[in-house]
Amino acid sequence: DIQMTQSPSTLSASVGDRVTITCRASQSISKWLAWLQQKPGKAPKLLIYKASNLQAGVPSRFSGSGSGTEFTLTISSLQPDDFATYYCQQYSSKPYSFGQGTKLEI
């Protein structure tokens, strides 16, 4: 099974900051990676698929990059609504697996 590891686990930032979250896979997953945002008690929301493709309706301040085993999610200028927990998920091979999450806090 493929293990996904995110860093950092917690990230403190301010409105307007540029932040980057990293996700590493235990083996190559090509570009089969999604990034999701979750707020407390709510369903996750898809932000990015296939490592770098922005889901419709997601602000362009979100971007993703990477391939193989290392991936990043970048938020170019943090907005108040962006403070949430972010997860990566690989969908290269079943069982599909999530990273442990990165909590972005003020």
Place this chain on the structure above:
Amino acid sequence: EVLLVQSSAEVKKPGDSLKISCKASGYSFSTYWIGWVRQMPGKGLEWMGILYPDDSDIKYSPSFQGQVTISADKSTSTAFLQWSSLKASDTGLYFCARTSASQYPDYWGQGTQVIVSS
């Protein structure tokens, strides 16, 4: 519009059985994989398994194989997650999610809270 509407919260006792549901609308239910994800209190997301309604092909995570049953009813466009004997450790928030043709989770249900307590 794609919608996944899950059943309401449940409070059960250890040993009880339970079946929660996820009703889909706005797309061809039979031709998209649909999966289940667990979130234990204060914890991250865990992928449980996935089902293809058209032929009932099911893939479970090894962590959940034998612990739960995933099924679907094509006639009502509804997916199910079932336990035969609940444990306190099954307490959590359970989400269904449609999987796109490329296998990423593009639409999510609102979640069903399951509390198992004596």
